[in-house]
Amino acid sequence: MAKITSVSPLAPEGFPELPVIGGVRFASAAAGVRYAGRTDVMLALLDPGSTMAGVFTRSATRSANVLDCQAKIGADSEAGAAIIVNSGNSNAFTGKAGDGSVAAICAAVAGATGLPETRVFTSSTGVIGERLPHDRITSKVGELVAALDPGKGAEAARAIMTTDTFPKGACATVSLPGGALKIAGFAKGSGMIAPDMATMLVYLFTDARISRTDLQALVSGINARTFNCITVDSDTSTSDTLLMGATGASGVDVTAEDTAFAEALEGVFLDLAHQVVKDGEGATKFVTVNVTGAASDADARTHALAIANSPLVKTAVAGEDPNWGRIVMAVGKSGAAADRDTLTIRFGDVLVAENGWVAPSYREEDGAALMKEPEITIGVDIGLGEGKATVWTCDLTHGYISINADYRS
């Protein structure tokens, strides 16, 4: 099998109408980094006074771009900021040449925008281990700056796709006593064409006026409950990056304690995170794993990830097989505390197993009917404490194998 071109069956109906965020403009261009006949570079420019926050992969082999962003993200600045992202080449494991590519791109953007280089953030996504032809990108910077437009977020979201089957966007509006705030963001994740990894990139923007430290606190906390709780195949990218900018253009001040803003922001994070899972390579089912009653929240997360990453659980879901025995297995192997005789398992609202055995009320046809749904909830109560966690994943199908094993002939 060669290239898979159909859109995920779990895709949303369409890309949302992203609101204009005061103080942010977007542009995209076709630089021919790797792909032909499509855009592959996007630039976002944020006005002076914007604050920036970010979270990044913890991979020990992270890309040159990630290292550069991490070095810059914690600084306060009154200057604006730029985010420039290319698809087609991840600039990961490219040694000192990779560092040079990042420096060249930052210099070009700084030169064209008047920003200091310390306020230019870069991401690259695509094939790894190949030298990034950064001159193809730097030669497009002038064109990108000239084309900047507040309404071009959707085009920017398309330019960063690699093997995604749909662009991923989300937005929210928050009404506060001081006025209305807008939040918009887009993401990419999960792929197929080139020998690359399922890399996740996320960019979010708001016109709220918020300090850098408060924005970072919000972003880090919400990220832990959203993007850090999704898994497609347990393989962590070298390039995962989430960047958020707050321009202050609304004139409305918020802090990390502002629950209405935080809740709206978390909704946007969660929406994008779910869209990444729904575009998981080969995905046909969206799975929510809820673990309760664990000895601690950390134990609950360990159990939930063991279930969500188990190839046997994921293939059972693909086969629409209510194979609860594999969930028992995954809990047992996770390493976190569990007791066979206090474990309770539910598919949706259906009680499947309790007291160390199948529930007397459970009928196989009830479980089988639930497994035919495109969205499935697996509920596991460990029966030992108050710890809880939720993670989201997709199934493991022939599509995943085809995408990752079959494309080379």
Place this chain on the structure above:
Amino acid sequence: MAKITSVSPLAPEGFPELPVIGGVRFASAAAGVRYAGRTDVMLALLDPGSTMAGVFTRSATRSANVLDCQAKIGADSEAGAAIIVNSGNSNAFTGKAGDGSVAAICAAVAGATGLPETRVFTSSTGVIGERLPHDRITSKVGELVAALDPGKGAEAARAIMTTDTFPKGACATVSLPGGALKIAGFAKGSGMIAPDMATMLVYLFTDARISRTDLQALVSGINARTFNCITVDSDTSTSDTLLMGATGASGVDVTAEDTAFAEALEGVFLDLAHQVVKDGEGATKFVTVNVTGAASDADARTHALAIANSPLVKTAVAGEDPNWGRIVMAVGKSGAAADRDTLTIRFGDVLVAENGWVAPSYREEDGAALMKEPEITIGVDIGLGEGKATVWTCDLTHGYISINADYRS
């Protein structure tokens, strides 16, 4: 796709001629636990004076049989011992009824052999969460005892197969100053038919005279370097069991310090462990992952397992794709110490990457040629210390998905 019936392309040419081990007799029978038209129970009887040792799954949801074996294995006894194993039903997650099934089987074997129940070891493998129809097994015990024969090890190896595509046996002879010693063993592992897990069972026998504590020390140590270093899909069974019996029939004394015996024993363990991987569900490639230069042996093992369990590495191998970027990714995500710029990667003897980038001498066609071999070695030097580890795995193919997702209609 329904049932896959072809034998693994990685299977050995045939089942070895297992030597008779003085003091051990085998029998098998068709009890109809789940399968029709094949044997599904095996009994091994060891003469008085035998010592027993074992290692078991650490799953928190382990089966009733495993819990019973663990309670018995550490006791000294001058009585003989029996091992009775059924396939078709794992008796796991069957609550108190499962404990009752183990007790009933042990009582039946004790009654028919004169052994104390504390010397009867049981294993069950197959579907989980269904009550074991143990009366089908106990009703065959008389027949099994009557049929015991020192030469029936191969038949016993077949009776414990579930979704294995070939029976797995290995043996060795050790010449010592005091005389010759024999070692024979068989294993099962990796499957497809029923909604069960890839469960591994291993039984080994020797005519050496060795204390229980020395035998256990040897078994535990060698197991850590062999069976504990294989992975098919990262999913740990609720039933994994390895039991070894030493009858002393040779009259030759050995201890845990006897290197010739230990080396021969390790050879048998390793042979069986590799056969389990070669019968991994859907396997078409046998992969050795050698990690050196890690900060510690534990770190090396963490890296090696991250590579061996990565779905993206495993699908690349399936696709015969020398995708070394995915190995970089797996090292990066493992959580153990690593540095992009000191990492060296080899496929077989071919240097692929070093100094944080692809090696100047590397040619893609050299890597591609190596990946076409049925047996592939991935070498990773972390460049930080002296820690090393080797693990063995197989690729992740459409066969795995078919076996685990497609069999339910």
